[in-house]
Amino acid sequence: MRVVGSNRDETWGRIRTAGVDLLFRHGYEAMNTRQLAEAAGLKPGSLYYYFKSKEEFLYRLLVDLLGEIVADLDEALEALRDATAAQQLDAFVRTLVKWHVQRREETFIASIETRSLSHDRHESYMELRDRFDAMLGEILDRGITEGIFTLPRERIARNAIMSALTAISGWYDPRGPLGLEAITEEFLLLTRRLVGMSAESPREAERLGKAGMNGGRSHSRRV
Structure with missing residues (x-):
């Protein structure tokens, strides 16, 4: 060994x-x-x-990366085994935002280059990738059972959350004005709203107050 x-x-x-x-x-x-x-x-x-070929290198790289992400998610959720579904959802979001901001090159490759895998390797990779969906699905189902989340169609919400999180590495610019903490806060708020929760963050209340004072104006900017 x-x-x-x-x-x-x-x-x-x-x-x-x-x-x-x-x-x-x-x-x-x-x-x-x-x-x-x-x-x-x-x-x-x-x-x-x-490895024996360029494709085998890509497959090993992607599987390595996926294994590390799943391990981080497992660790974060294990620490919250007895917590509420809302707290587990926050931990899930925090973990994936951190990955897609701090290791955006690797996660960008994972989002783009899976198309370069052969059919069998692509299927094998997606079976591992489905663990993301399973983790999030369990959290959402628990939140619905607990009466914390209001979701008419859990599967659609799950897909929307995963799509938003995994797309971060495609648009995030490390030279932009927003860092990990600010982006994480925004995604926590967006996700809570998506599952039917009210805003709980003091920062959100402050931000909404400022928006009201400014007439609700918004400005597009690079992030």
Whole structure:
């Protein structure tokens, strides 16, 4: 069994980091394994110790990424096992917003490049990806049972929440005026409203008050 922290793990880490950069800047079709080896400081032949093809590299990268996200969600929700569905929903949203803001290159690749996988690998990846839906579905079902959430069609709400969260890496600009904390707050409020909850945040009350004083004007800006 491979030991954590071994040379092989460290080398895969370099390959993965280099691959994320190349995929984000050039896309899967334009990237080749020679570029990947050079960026990782390896000889091209050395890559075949880790994968046999460019597609296999992409699949392993995506599965690695998905595993890390699910592990973070598991940890966040396990800590709130006895909490309300509303608190669990907040934790779910916080975790995914953080991922799509702080590691947007990886999550952007995951949202775009799954189309480059073969049918079988794509199906395998989507089976793992469905764990997101299952987690969120359980939270929403519990909230409906508890009478906290008002959802005429749970499946539509689930899809809307997931679509909004996973799209963040496509539009978020780290040079923009809004950082992780502000974007997280906005998504918490949007999600609460989507499931039929009233705004609970002091920041929201303050923001709504200011909007009223300003005549409700809004300004479009890069985020």
